Amino acid sequence: MRTDLRPKKWAAKYPELGTGPIPAEPCISPDYFELERERVFRRTWINVCRIDDLPKPGTYFVRDLVVCKTSLLIIRGTDDVIRAFHNVCSHRGNLVSPYESGACNTGLFCPFHNWRYNDRGELIGVPDEESFFDLDKKKHGLTPVTCDVWQGFVFVNLAPKPEQSLRAYLGGVGDQLEGCPFNDMPLFQTYKVEEKTNWKIALDAQNEIYHLPFQHPLLIGHTFLLNEQKHTRLLDVRLYERHTLWSCEFVEGYKLAPMETLLGKIDRGGEGLRIKQLVGKFDFYVLFPNMVIILFRGPAEDGFATYNFWPLAVDRTIWEIRYYFPKANHVGRRISQEFFKCLIRDVQQEDSIAHEALYTGLASRAKTHMIFQDEEITIRYFHKVLEDHVGYYRGAHAAAR
């Protein structure tokens, strides 16, 4: 497959999406944010961690899900089953674990009065139990949350009864990525960027490559495939039931920086671990609502990255970035991985500035709408899927659209 450099291909592929402007209000409205909380984050499957965060049976990981106003305990039991619970004590509601992660093979102790839970969330110990009244410990385990694991990614669904299984929810993306060697690529680095922006603005700003020559001219402005007028062109776009994929290629033979030339000499490559179903050199999946999986094909071997955009408030977001590479088998490879990570990190620092400036601009209400071009079609689709869940414009605000 080769990149077709002509314009306006994607609207032709997905004509039902339309080409009109998109309202800015959902990105700045506190009302919209409240609806997202109820109708998106409390009803869909949310990726909370990876198996890397639960390195062996009898360990746990805590995910503060601020948008759902809760903290979650993800436990890999000594039986090797992964379960999720609200991190909330049955006694008086204290947070059971104040830590980000830890071991729980001997149980979890609430720090307030030392109530003890086992690795299946069951209440197994109450100090001074005889002073309580008719306390049936069996009825007072941790409150479970629906949890499932796909390819080592742990997801939860806060709905009392999720409408779909995780696998059905992932749909075509699940099919496409079946068999990817994610589990052979350990976590290499995590960043958390706290931004004064709406979570969708940050996600949207990552969900296109139109901006690369302009926002990142010195770092990666010339590495992604461009047409003759120096504009980016996607290799492929796929819109799934609610998720999206875009894919692109790199320019062959672009001018290398001195460090890249050096890496060409010192990096003998890895074990050659490849991700088979790769569409292009750089595949960007958005898993609705707030997760991104990026697969990248390096000269020597493949790797992947994930983003999770964690809404804190309508104007506050944590952008969590993680890189995963096959374990380096020699020094040259290790240095090469560091280079790639630092390059993308510096690109993301430039992005972070944009995420905040975009929010400031939209929050001024000087503009009521955003305009999207054909190569930004996955953003257009994301906002459609979001509004299908939220229904803001189906209700009292129908006229405002």
Next chain:
Amino acid sequence: MAAQALPAPFADLAPHGAWALEREAERTAKREASTVEDVRAFYDAVFPRMEAMVAHLERFPLDALREPERRLLWLALSVVEVSNLTERYRRREAIRAVSPLTYRSVQ
């Protein structure tokens, strides 16, 4: 002082030993606390030696490097840390594009 030593063939890089930092967050903090001139001097001194440094390090298993070799690897990783600044930006403002308080390296 011995704990600070680099392998003998690279003893001349000792004036840049302060860049031999284990964690990325430390290397980033060092870059951000430096002037462009400091960063440039470090890069100009160590980058030309990188190939020899890697050739030296390749003689040892990556996950069992001795202390001087570990420090040599960290020095190499610091060259990578600053290379976007010296090779691409070449500008002062790039030293600190985003506050390190907001861009938090977790591992």
